[in-house]
Amino acid sequence: xxxxxxxxxxxxxLPPEVIHDAAIAVRNxxxxxxxILETSHRSQVFQDTVEESRALVRKLCGINDDxxxxxxxxxxxxxxxxxxxxxLSAGKTAGFIDSGYWASEAAATxxxxxxxxxxxxSKDSNYDRLxxxxxxxxxxxxxxxxxxxxxxxxxxxxxxxxKVPLIADxxxxxxxxxxxYTKYSMFYAAVQKNLGAAGLTLAVIRKDMLSKISNSLxxxxxxxxxxxENPLVNTPNVFGIYVSLLMLRWIDEKGIDAVEKENRSKAExxxxxxxxxKVFKPIVTVKADRSLMNVCxxxxxxxxxxxxxxxxxxxxIIGVKGHRLASGFRVSLYNAISLEDVQTLIAVMNKFEKQxxxxxxxxxxxxx
Ligand code: PMP
Numbered sequence: 001x002x003x004x005x006x007x008x009x010x011x012x013x014l015p016p017e018v019i020h021d022a023a024i025a026v027r028n029x030x031x032x033x034x035x036i037l038e039t040s041h042r043s044q045v046f047q048d049t050v051e052e053s054r055a056l057v058r059k060l061c062g063i064n065d066d067x068x069x070x071x072x073x074x075x076x077x078x079x080x081x082x083x084x085x086x087x088l089s090a091g092k093t094a095g096f097i098d099s100g101y102w103a104s105e106a107a108a109t110x111x112x113x114x115x116x117x118x119x120x121x122s123k124d125s126n127y128d129r130l131x132x133x134x135x136x137x138x139x140x141x142x143x144x145x146x147x148x149x150x151x152x153x154x155x156x157x158x159x160x161x162x163k164v165p166l167i168a169d170x171x172x173x174x175x176x177x178x179x180x181y182t183k184y185s186m187f188y189a190a191v192q193k194n195l196g197a198a199g200l201t202l203a204v205i206r207k208d209m210l211s212k213i214s215n216s217l218x219x220x221x222x223x224x225x226x227x228x229e230n231p232l233v234n235t236p237n238v239f240g241i242y243v244s245l246l247m248l249r250w251i252d253e254k255g256i257d258a259v260e261k262e263n264r265s266k267a268e269x270x271x272x273x274x275x276x277x278k279v280f281k282p283i284v285t286v287k288a289d290r291s292l293m294n295v296c297x298x299x300x301x302x303x304x305x306x307x308x309x310x311x312x313x314x315x316x317i318i319g320v321k322g323h324r325l326a327s328g329f330r331v332s333l334y335n336a337i338s339l340e341d342v343q344t345l346i347a348v349m350n351k352f353e354k355q356x357x358x359x360x361x362x363x364x365x366x367x368x
């Protein structure tokens with residue numbers, strides 16, 4: 001069967017090599033004679049998998065043993081709960097930069113546990129840009145940011161140093177580029193975009209943060225217990241952790257610099273088409289704030305949008321419909337999307353635009 005090009009925002013396309021190796025492990029995990037789906041989380045082969053994954057996270061993020069590397073259940077939203085459960089309490093305040101839907105959801109969840117201060121927001125312009133970086137009060141328990149805004153297509157490319165613990169949701173741009181990860185007291189990412197299969201979250205926490213956690217949280221929800229016992233507080237997502245290890249190996253083999261270079265080239269190509277189009281319009285016009293990961297745009301009319309989706313489908317391209325809150329289109333350019341995938345999409349866009357803008361030959365049937 002011919003593989004489609006999957007530009008979905010997550011779960012997202014995975015590299016064919018990763019799918020291949022994951023499929024082998026489903027049949028026979030590391031030549032053990034049993035499937036990874038049957039493998040005990042207490043077995044040595046699985047312990048080795050976790051250790052290798054942690055070493056690769058440290059290597060690729062440029063961080064040392066000062067950080068705990070945890071694989072946790074519950075996706076990104078579970079971290080919206082766990083971060084304030086562990087680091088916020090009555091009488092304390094957490095600061096948030098409201099750069100989009102996920103940032104505001106993280107803030108709304110934190111309100112269950114303590115005071116929340118929105119220090120800056122771009123909600124008034126429907127998140128079509130990043131808010132101006134604010135003054136950060138020194139007494140905050142932490143400052144929470146979302147490095148990439150999956151729905152609206154903005155991304156923080158420069159993050160100033162702050163004097164309070166900085167905690168980042170990196171769900172949609174983790175390991176897509178080189179970054180100074182040592183700036184962060186904690187960062188986390190649901191892995192179903194750049195780093196694996198849905199249902200698993202990578203949480204990286206600097207060890208000094210663990211001493212701030214009260215002992216009155218149950219083990220599953222307590223980073224301290226998770227750090228001491230992980231991955232054994234409960235039966236973890238054995239298969240998901242292995243798929244993330246395969247993604248980490250894939251990134252490592254390619255090299256994080258090469259991954260970043262390709263991600264930049266893919267985004268540049270696509271934004272150049274949008275900036276020069278008579279049919280498509282980029283949603284984020286502040287170029288410095290544009291996401292390399294989620295490119296969001298609209299077309300002139302709803303009819304044209306519908307025909308373009310048909311054109312994509314006829315060319316085995318899926319996942320370009322925009323999020324319901326932003327409408328239009330969203331093309332997600334995560335690590336596993338190749339330059340060729342983007343060039344194929346651009347060829348379809350160019351052909352579509354030519355037919356739309358050429359009154360002599362209106363589009364009738366879409367196909368290759
Ligand atoms: N944060 C960001 C930036 C996201 O894009 C998403 C999901 N798209 C989430 C959090 C929520 O992740 P999950 O669905 O795994 O809970």
